[in-house]
Amino acid sequence: MMRQDGRVVRVRYFAAARAAAGVAEERAEAPTLAALLGSLSSARGANLAKVLGSASFLVDGLAWHDREAPLPPGSTVDVLPPFAGG
Numbered sequence: 001m002m003r004q005d006g007r008v009v010r011v012r013y014f015a016a017a018r019a020a021a022g023v024a025e026e027r028a029e030a031p032t033l034a035a036l037l038g039s040l041s042s043a044r045g046a047n048l049a050k051v052l053g054s055a056s057f058l059v060d061g062l063a064w065h066d067r068e069a070p071l072p073p074g075s076t077v078d079v080l081p082p083f084a085g086g
Helices: 016-021 034-045 046-054
Strands: 008-013 025-029 056-059 075-080
Touching: 008 016, 008 034, 008 056, 016 046, 025 034, 034 046, 034 075
Parallel strands: 008 075
Antiparallel strands: 008 025, 056 075
């Protein structure tokens, strides 16, 4: 678990993000989405960092565009890479 400020979130990976992370989900601590993405990239490597660079994110089911906004403690962050098709 990555320690930041006590804000634990659940991270769920889908499709290519799951393959790059090597896990379906994990728990992490981060105050913002930007901090979370930095921690996950450092912990899991370049393949995941590349996917995170083009992914979309949901926080508790809502699209999350402001990477500097505080993440709610106990929230779920879904990592959605670009999907082929429609």
